[in-house]
Amino acid sequence: xxxxxxxxxxxxxxxxxxxxxxxxxxxxxxxxxxxxxxxxxxxxxxxxxxxxxxxxxxxxxxxxxxxxxxxxxxxxxxxxxxxxxxxxxxxxxxxxxxxxxxxxxxxxxxxxxxxxxxxxxxxxxxxxxxxxxxxxxxxxxxxxxxxxxxxxxxxxxxxxxxxxxxxxxxxxxxxxxxxxxxxxxxxxxxxxxxxxxxxxxxxxxxxxxxxxxxxxxxxxxxxxxxxxxxxxxxxx
Numbered sequence: 434x435x436x437x438x439x440x441x442x443x444x445x446x447x448x449x450x451x452x453x454x455x456x457x458x459x460x461x462x463x464x465x466x467x468x469x470x471x472x473x474x475x476x477x478x479x480x481x482x483x484x485x486x487x488x489x490x491x492x493x494x495x496x497x498x499x500x501x502x503x504x505x506x507x508x509x510x511x512x513x514x515x516x517x518x519x520x521x522x523x524x525x526x527x528x529x530x531x532x533x534x535x536x537x538x539x540x541x542x543x544x545x546x547x548x549x550x551x552x553x554x555x556x557x558x559x560x561x562x563x564x565x566x567x568x569x570x571x572x573x574x575x576x577x578x579x580x581x582x583x584x585x586x587x588x589x590x591x592x593x594x595x596x597x598x599x600x601x602x603x604x605x606x607x608x609x610x611x612x613x614x615x616x617x618x619x620x621x622x623x624x625x626x627x628x629x630x631x632x633x634x635x636x637x638x639x640x641x642x643x644x645x646x647x648x649x650x651x652x653x654x655x656x657x658x659x660x661x662x663x664x665x666x667x668x669x
Contacts, residue, residue, distance in 0.1 A: 462487065465491065469509050502556045505556045
C-alpha cells in the first residue's frame with residue numbers, strides 16, 4: 434500500500450471515530466436497601482469519577498435517610514446531563530431523581546460532595562418548597578448542614594461552612610451561611626435541626642418553632658450566633 438493511500442486510510446478512520454456517537458453508560462446497583470440507577474447518555478464522566486459519585490451517594494444517603502427520614506425513597510436515579518448548565522438539582526417526582534452537570538465536575542473534580550447536598554434534598558422531600566411552610570433559605574441551609582456533617586471529602590474540595598459572619602449576611606442568606614448558623618444552633622440546642630426538618634416535611638413549619646425549640650425568637654438567636662462568631666466582619 435502506498436504511503437498516500439495509508440495516510441488517507443488513517444485520516445478516514447480518525448474522521449469516523451470523531452463522528453461516532455458517544456457510548457451511553459447505565460448501571461443499576463443495590464446497597465443498604467436502596468436501588469440506584471446511574472445514567473450517563475454521552476459517557477461524559479470517566480469511570481473513576483462515576484465510582485466516586487456512586488460511592489458518595491450511597492454513603493451519604495444511607496446516613497441522611499437513617500437520621501432524618503427512614504421513609505425516604507428506596508429508589509433513586511442519577512442522570513449526568515451535559516445540557517444542564519447549573520451544578521446539580523433534585524426532582525422528586527416519581528423516582529427521586531438527581532441531575533448533575535458533568536462540566537462542573539470536570540472543572541471542579543474534587544467537588545463530589547455536591548452529591549451529599551443533593552441526596553439530602555431527596556431525604557427532605559418537603560411538600561411546600563419555596564413558600565413560607567418550607568422557605569428556600571432554610572431548605573438549602575439544612576442541605577449544606579448535612580453536607581458538612583455527612584460529606585466524604587469536603588476538605589479536598591476546599592469546601593467548608595464559614596467561620597465568620599460577613600456584613601449584610603443574615604439567617605436567611607441560605608446555603609453555607611445558614612448551614613453554619615444551624616450547626617452552631619444545633620450545638621446549643623441539640624435536636625433543633627431534626628425538629629425543623631420534621632416540621633418542614635409535615636407542612637407545619639413556622640417562625641414560632643424556633644422559640645419553642647430554643648427559647649428565643651429567630652432574630653435574637655441569630656444575634657447570639659453573630660456575637661459568638663466575633664461580630665460582623667467586613668464583606669469581601
